[in-house]
Amino acid sequence: MAIKKTELYSSLWASCDALRGGMDASQYKDYVLTLLFMKYVSDKYKGDPYGMIVVPDGGSFEDMLKLKGDKEIGDKFNKIIAALAEENDLKGVIDVADFNDEEKLGKGKDMVDRLSKLVGIFDGLNLSANRAEGDDLLGDAYEYLMRHFATESGKSKGQFYTPAEVSRILAKVIGINNQTSQDTTVYDPTCGSGSLLLKVSDESPRGMTIYGQEMDNATSALARMNMILHNTATAKIVKGNTLAEPEWKEANGELKRFDFAVANPPFSSKNWTSGLNPEQDELDRFHWGVPPEKNGDYAFLLHILKSLKSTGKAAVILPHGVLFRGNAEARIRENLIKQGYIKGIIGLPANLFYGTGIPACIIVVDKEQAQSRTGIFMVDASKGFIKDGNKNRLRSQDLHKIVDVFTKQIQLPRFSRMVAMQEIADNDYNLNIPRYIDSSEPEDLHDLSAHLQGGIPNADIDALNEYWQVFPSIRATLFDDDREGYSKGLVEASHVKSTILNHPEFMHFAKQSLKPFSDWYQACDLTKLQIGEAPKAIIHRISEALLQAYTDAPLLSKYDIYQILMDYWADIMQDDVYVLVQDGWQAGSRIRELKVAKGEKLKETPDLIIGKAKYKAELIPPGLVVSRYFADQQAQIEQQQTELDSITQELETLIGENSGEDGLLVEAMNDKDKVTKATVTARLKIVTEADEKALLITVQKQFESEAKAKKTLKEAQEALDLAVFKKYPGLVESEIKALIVEDKWLATLQANIEAEIERITQQLANRVKELEERYAETLPKIESQVSALSEKVADHLKSMGLEV
Structure with missing residues (x-):
């Protein structure tokens, strides 16, 4: 299995x-x-x-x-x-x-x-x-x-690993793809555990010729093991100090040149000159300037630059300081910019890397186009991430957006732009991203006139124009003209959301927003998955198709929809697909017994319990089998549960009303002040007072009714569980496909997309509600109310003999 x-x-x-x-x-x-x-x-x-x-x-x-x-x-x-x-x-x-x-x-x-x-x-x-x-x-x-x-x-020992999401960005922005040949070389001078090199190589289906060097002995051993575990045993990984003793050289003693290079060097290394005299470097790596003795960031960048072929490309992760620090680094930076080596800069979120919490950036180097370069493409991706424990992590959608924008040179407000060389020169070759991209959200300014005279500023309503293009009639439902430049709200703030959700335009929008999803799953036809297919190829194919399907969808972000699929893939779908492409669709009919050694606890939660045996369904949760094949029995059980709940509630009410200090059931309580069936039965044997006896008989019958209802419900549930258990082995392939693809995968994804559609509406409703509440009462009216209340207080104080 x-x-x-x-x-x-x-x-x-x-x-x-x-x-x-x-x-x-x-x-x-x-x-x-x-x-x-x-x-x-x-x-x-x-x-x-x-x-x-x-x-x-x-x-x-x-x-x-x-x-x-x-x-x-x-x-x-x-x-x-x-x-x-x-x-x-x-x-x-x-x-x-x-x-x-x-x-x-x-x-x-x-x-x-x-x-x-x-x-x-x-x-x-x-x-x-x-x-x-x-x-x-x-x-x-x-x-x-x-x-x-x-x-x-922790920070001191986590430098051996570059997050996989960042590694994939580096691979994609330097142009490695399915056209890259196997003999193309890729180099990492500070390769750590080798994860960055492997993620880069993964972008080329044919693989690549891998070279790496790592100073730490144990970490270089990890890299060698990593290569073998990834079926890349031919990768050339060596131990040593890259700057002082670079391993990869040509026969004439010069540095070996590579097609591609990637690196996540130790940030701001303070001992980079150990074993090296940069002023007399035989390899001429510091031609454009010698980095400061206590900061080796540019030393690694210059080493990589020297290690590239004339058409070589590289992506290097460095701290943000390399973009703006002065003195020696400023001179190196100016020289590299003037030579046209820097193709782009991608600013990343803070607290992304394990070795440090400071924000970092990716410097993208391209020697091939250096002479004709007229600008540097900048991306501020610092805002796109998710919290993951005590670290930040790039989501799949963040990665995809960065790569799309960078590789296609798409300029987006507050996110990316091509910065001309002249503008950079005018800023003294300072590359600090905020100088060129303002990624902050526009300030939400209050309108003084609206606070004084009432009305909602049309400027604030017009700012929601992307919604009004889709919902023109909803705007007319929510607002009407007031005085010039201002409107009045027509719907109470508390009813705004329901008004939008029930409006025909929204209903049409919600229906149309699901059409790309419907077209997507029909085109992908996940029922055709076959043994031997590669799960990674499958998710790439279907996720790219979903992204494309929602490219032109109004209001919805194609990247948010893409993330819905990628999250579900990581949580559930990946495991399902992995089993299906190895064992086939019939794996969906499997249900295995959970066994545990004496003294140990079950590691998994059982899906079904038949007698004393506990079972786990391989792919299809029992609830899906029940919904498709045993809906009537489930409805009957739910009705029985409702009846039981009603009996229990009546019993609790009866006991509660009569178990107070003077209640007739006080004598029927146990030492824990509870009335039970046993205490009621015992009290009935000795009770003489008629009212108390009548009540006890009523309570006893209610206990009996509850017990009977519980027994009936338990038997019905056990019968249903047994029927479901027996159904699994008899499931044929068409039934399994329907249960997994339609009832499990597509139903979950559609529900999540519907929730995203409603979230978009919630954003509109929240903003309209905020504007209505903000300008609901004018300042003069508030002052009048304050004055009236002040007079009331003064009158009360006067009546109490206090003068103010």
């Missing part, structure tokens, strides 16, 4: 939990990723004489698994890993973590138990079932872990 991505991720994170306590995330990542690597290569290559990795006898994950409970488990783990490393020239790559370290893993039985549990978690993962062509399940899992490790490591 195929592994769902979310299931794989949760299992891997459980392995991290097993290591917490003895070390922090920056350390235990080495153990988790090493075991992931051992499990993956063992599942994929053991017994394969032509495999990319040779798994020797005594060097596999199965050999590690046999050591569960062994007193020498740590030392023997090290030897098994060393055997695999020795066979595949991976010494110093996969054997960095010491599995016999008592300080980190505990002594004696603690170490044995911890490592036994850890290897047991990985034993539960069948990585050989990863058959979705073109979809890097393990690579994605590695990225998932790296992101979490970076989050937990």
